Amino acid sequence: MTMLGPNLVMYEEEFDRINSVLGRLWMDANAKIVFLVDKNGQQIAAKGDLEKVDATSLASLTAGNVAATDGLARLIGEKEFSILFHEGERDNIHISIVAQRLILVVIFDERSSLGLVRLRVRKAAAEVEEVLNQMVSKAAEQGEAPVSPFAEITDEDIDALFTE
Amino acid sequence: MSFINYASREINCKIVYYGPGLGGKTTNLQYIYERTNPQNKGQLISLATETDRTLFFDFLPLDLGSVRGFRTRFHLYTVPGQVFYDASRKLILKGVDGVIFVADSQEARMDANLESLDNLKHNLRENGFDLAALPYAAQFNKRDLPGAVAYDVMHRALNFKGEPTFEAVAPKGVGVFETLKAVAKQVLHELARK
Numbered sequence: 064m065t066m067l068g069p070n071l072v073m074y075e076e077e078f079d080r081i082n083s084v085l086g087r088l089w090m091d092a093n094a095k096i097v098f099l100v101d102k103n104g105q106q107i108a109a110k111g112d113l114e115k116v117d118a119t120s121l122a123s124l125t126a127g128n129v130a131a132t133d134g135l136a137r138l139i140g141e142k143e144f145s146i147l148f149h150e151g152e153r154d155n156i157h158i159s160i161v162a163q164r165l166i167l168v169v170i171f172d173e174r175s176s177l178g179l180v181r182l183r184v185r186k187a188a189a190e191v192e193e194v195l196n197q198m199v200s201k202a203a204e205q206g207e208a209p210v211s212p213f214a215e216i217t218d219e220d221i222d223a224l225f226t227e
Numbered sequence: 228m229s230f231i232n233y234a235s236r237e238i239n240c241k242i243v244y245y246g247p248g249l250g251g252k253t254t255n256l257q258y259i260y261e262r263t264n265p266q267n268k269g270q271l272i273s274l275a276t277e278t279d280r281t282l283f284f285d286f287l288p289l290d291l292g293s294v295r296g297f298r299t300r301f302h303l304y305t306v307p308g309q310v311f312y313d314a315s316r317k318l319i320l321k322g323v324d325g326v327i328f329v330a331d332s333q334e335a336r337m338d339a340n341l342e343s344l345d346n347l348k349h350n351l352r353e354n355g356f357d358l359a360a361l362p363y364a365a366q367f368n369k370r371d372l373p374g375a376v377a378y379d380v381m382h383r384a385l386n387f388k389g390e391p392t393f394e395a396v397a398p399k400g401v402g403v404f405e406t407l408k409a410v411a412k413q414v415l416h417e418l419a420r421k
Contacts, residue, residue, distance in 0.1 A: 078234035103322030104286075104302065105239045107232075119269045119288045123302065127274070127283060130318040213238075213419040216294060221412045224291040224299060225404065 073198070078108065080194045085110040088187040093175035095154065099191065100125055100166045107165070121168070125158060129166050148177065159184055162192045231418075237298040240414050241322055242407070245347045246329035247339035248280070248308030251368040254397040255329060256287050256303055259407065262400065263289060281307040284319050294415065301411060308343065317350045324417070325362035325410040326351075329397075330385055332367050332375035340385055358387060362413030365392040366406040371399075 073081075081099060089097040089110040096111035098118065104126030106118055128147065136144050147158040157169040157180045167188055169180050231238045244252040253273065260271040269288035276282050285305040292299065306316040320326075328347065330340045348358050367381050382392060391409040395402030 073232050073234060075234045078232070101322075103241060117270050119302075120272050120286065123286045123288070124272065127286075127318075130321065131283070131315070134314055134318055213295060213297075213415055216415055216419045218412070220294050221408075221415055224294060224411070225408050 073107070077194050077198050081108045081191060082110070084187050084190045084194070088169070088183055091186075092169055092171065092180045092183040094169045094171045094180065096168075096170040098122070098168050099161075100168065102126055102129060102164055102166060111170070116170075125166055125168055129158065129160065146181075157181070157184060159188060161188045162195050165191065165195065167191065231297075235298075236296060237300065238294075238418070239300045239302060240324040240411075240418075241302045241304065242325045242327065242410055242414065243319060243323045244303065244305040244327045244329055245316075245343065246308055246368075247331055247336060247343040248310070250308055250329045250331040250336070250340075250343075251395070251397040252305040252308060252329045253279075253281055253285050255327075255366070255368075255395075255403050255406070256285050256305055258397055258400045258403045259289065259303065260287055262404075267291070280309065281305055282312070283307065283315050291411070299415075301407075301414075303407075310342070313346065313350070316346070317353055320350050320354045320356070323351075323354070323356065323361070325364075325414040326358070327406055327410050328363070328365045328385070329395075330365060330367050330381065332369045332381065333372060334374060334376050337376060337381075337384065340381075344385060344387070362410050362417055363388070363390045364406050364409040364413075365390055366395045366402060367392065368395045368397050368402075370394045370401070371396045 085097045085099060085108055094111060096113060096116065098109035099107045100122040101107060104123040106122040109118055132144050132147055136142065143160060145160045149156040154170055154172050159167050161167050167184060169184060171180055244255055246252055256271060260268060267290045272286040274283035287303040289301045289303060290298065291301060304319050306319045326347065328344060351358050351361065365385060367378065369375060378394060386392065393402040393406045395406065397403055
């Protein structure tokens with residue numbers, strides 16, 4: 064079972080908390096970009112020099128990367144590789160799995176170091192997990208999922224999307 | 228698994244193009260990419276071999292505008308069609324919201340179509356999905372080739388649950404948007420039911 068049921072729903076409060084965790088990580092780790100994606104490649108939140116990157120592609124490729132690495136792990140009998148690190152000439156990418164379903168990505172250059180990033184990521188990951196747990200218990204309390212904003216969608220609404 | 232963000236009022240859905248190798252999945256995405264306004268699309272990413280065969284996936288984020296005040300984004304993926312990339316195909320189906328099956332109309336590829344459809348059902352099950360319950364459309368591609376198998380024959384062989392089925396010539400765009408729209412519609416209706 065996935066922790067949040069089939070659909071992950073995030074509200075303002077959790078979104079704000081996640082954003083502030085990422086903001087702190089971004090500063091403390093001296094990172095260029097910090098972002099959080101789910102394992103399906105959907106970007107959840109991000110912080111940093113985002114104008115310079117294609118965040119959507121970054122999210123999707125990160126998820127693909129993690130999925131492939133997960134596959135590798137299982138092949139050799141590991142549950143997962145919880146940390147991936149890619150070292151470049153200028154920039155490096157540190158990827159870690161949070162609570163088995165989210166991916167925390169930190170992009171940094173020589174102004175930071177792998178040791179510092181690892182240290183700060185550990186703290187941030189614990190905080191993100193806490194927010195996630197809060198979302199789970201909230202969802203359990205509320206029982207029913209909130210009414211979808213699409214509950215009353217019509218064929219016309221959908222057709223309108225496809226007219227250029 | 229669609230992701231609804233109430234804070235930023237956006238919704239992201241994942242649609243996967245499935246089917247046998249060289250059937251035209253990537254071509255579908257390329258056509259959509261070419262015909263979409265720059266402000267409504269992201270980069271088309273292709274993880275392909277040197278000979279342009281899909282190695283892992285192609286990815287195209289598509290922004291279709293707003294529905295009921297929510298920005299609606301579709302993330303289109305293709306799988307590698309070649310049989311031996313099965314592990315990768317399975318990964319890409321994770322969290323899928325809708326599937327488009329691109330079948331190759333050539334007689335010689337009918338077995339490959341059937342094998343791929345079976346493989347789709349199997350891999351969906353491994354990911355906890357049931358094709359019978361998932362938004363789904365089929366596309367019979369390469370209708371312009373001489374000797375394309377008759378529509379009825381293909382329909383009998385490949386129809387799974389009365390899904391919307393389209394004849395296509397992907398490089399020319401025939402049937403491409405129609406197929407996408409048919410699945411997008413089901414995905415959004417599915418969201419409405421949840």
